Amino acid sequence: MLTDKLKQTIRQAHKAIGENLPNYMPRKQQNLLVAEIAKTLAGEYSKDRKIITIEAGTGTGKSLAYCLSTIPLALAQSRKVCISTATVALQEQLVNKDLPFLKRHAGLNFDFVLAKGRQRYVCRQKLAQAVSTDSPQAGFTFAEKPKASDIRTLNAMHKALLDGSWQGDIDSWESALPHHIWHQVQSDKHSCLKHLSEHSHCPFHKARETMEQANVLVVNHGLLLADLELGGGRILSTPEDTYYVIDEAHHLPKVTRDHSSANITLKGAIDWLKKVTEVGDKMAKLIKSQKAISPALKLADDCQDLLIEMQKVLTFVENNSASYFPARHEEGQINFKKDDEQVYRFENGIIPKTLKNWSHDIKELSKKSLNSLNKLYNSLIEAVKDGDTQMYLAEPLLAEAGFLIQRLENLEALWAMYAKTDSENGAPMARWLENLSANDKRKRQDYMMCASPIDVGFALEDMLWSQCAGAVLCSATLMALNSFDHFRYQAGLRNDDGSQYQHVNSPFDYQNNAELIIAKMDNEPNSPDFTDELIKKIPTLLKKSNKHRSSLVLFSSYWQMEKVAKSLRDEHQLTLLVQGEDSRQYIIDKHKSNCDKDKDSIIFGTQSFSEGLDLPGKYLTNLIITKLPFSVPTSPVEQAQAEHVTAKGGNPFMTLSVPDTSKKLVQACGRLLRNEKDSGQIVLLDKRAVTKRYGKQLLDSLPPFKRIVE
Structure with a gap:
């Protein structure tokens, strides 16, 4: 149960954050999240099942909310908090911004660390052998003969490791390291062993010691699954002594399936x-x-x-x-x-x-x-x-x-x-x-x-939910068609065992700040004339105006995007930033630079640009979605899933495709408003949103934009 002392600690930390965070605005959504997470993990709803699943829209402050509730509770109970994310961007936000700020200002005495897999670290002994000319160390051989520049890089790495200016992880090296060189000197679990004296001071083992002392671990879903598959506690902290926060939790089922x-x-x-x-x-x-x-x-x-x-x-x-x-x-x-x-x-x-x-x-x-x-x-x-x-x-x-042991394990x-x-x-x-x-x-x-297993819910139950001290699962897109049922099934969760579910709306004023326009279209996306209609329609939506200078156009396929882009460049001389022609980061930087110079800027992207793309304020006011994001089941696993639903008398389209599309559409529409003062329009070029029965379900699952049907 939450003691009065613990409640007071959380309140004081929350108050201190508000006093020190620039432009902080009290949010009832964040207050609700802090309270519900703390009560769930403290066992106020269930002593046996301390799990809460939260869909929290953009602007709810969920990162600070789960930190403010889990860390004080873990400190009071001598437990650890493990925050798992799907993207590097969120890891960097937590490690470089949120957690340092919390540590400085919340009055909580905790340490945190970004935990990385072994292969992100150099092996001190291998590196020493690689740069040595003394026998017998000269027996070190490269799979690919190193260039003179590679030798210089290895010597620089060795020097930096010895003088302490580099901690031995690939991510903190000053430049990109060639794969064929890094592969030769990276740590591996079979030869870089702590109890062998030559390896006892390797960077990975030093990082593990730091990790063992930390109260908060930040990891990615892959490392979390790797530890759980080993039984838990082999790489990270033991599940029974850990409160897990699974952020970007909508990725967890797929990552689990890939690992299995x-x-x-x-x-x-x-x-x-x-x-x-x-x-x-x-x-x-x-x-x-x-x-x-x-x-x-x-x-x-x-x-x-x-x-x-x-x-x-x-x-x-x-x-x-x-x-x-x-x-x-x-x-x-x-x-x-x-x-x-x-x-x-x-x-x-x-x-x-x-x-x-x-x-x-x-x-x-x-x-x-x-x-x-x-x-x-x-x-x-x-x-x-x-x-x-x-x-x-x-x-x-x-x-x-060690290499052969791994191969035999995979073979078995x-x-x-x-x-x-x-x-x-x-x-x-x-x-x-x-x-x-x-x-x-x-x-x-x-x-x-x-x-591959089709369903991984049972595996997550065995490895994680039944073993952990408590868990918080959160994302802006966990619900499908206004229900947690689809995600609950995928993740092996239940609604009759004390587990909690919470939907928290975004504080944004969708009705007054954003319009959702379902454009009049003659053709459905499966029509052979649909692409030609896009070529005619999209330029009218990209015309220069004072209101919409920044646009993102999302396509369902590369070939369609490329065909439309070519036609618009040839016929309308439009300057476009097209996914695949440059790196994602270059496209984002160039787009922002255009906007800062008050130039029109247009990004063409596919599904991957509908998630994790943060273009606040003037950087995006015009979002065009060419098609409802249905995906055809083309992978063997997706086909097997559909086949299984059919065998059980179900409809795979309604059971799998529509819920999946609902989540993707919410993600795509979520690109528009990133802050409370943002505004703009979303234009959907798929008439099925209003002509098909499932269309209403998909539209009703979106935030309450002002809706216009042409």
């Missing part, structure tokens, strides 16, 4: 499997102990059997490639093309019986091989610690073994998903093959086997 998926290339896997026995033998010889003989022999036997089974699978796929990947592609769900690759999805996730039987065998052999290789790996580490083996001899093998995960018997009541796994053609990057043709 697996894939392998058949020929590629056969190639690296041939190296496993060789590496195992080298490790056994270096260990110089009888206890290494048995796992080395077992590893050789299991890997040989594994190679035989994998070759069977490759032969099976090659023999069936004509039916899996026909020369001509018919419309349908099973055979289709993704980019330049051919894809075959197993209908309802059901794979041939022969492949199913091999799946069980390969999964078990992968597990056995992994166990044997891990035993050799751990024995070699012990030999180094005991002084029986020199570190410089062991380190290359540890790194190589993939075949476990193929071997799994799907529940009759639950959603099946999505399972598919991809025919990878040879190209400049890939010297030969190969086949990729892929699998």
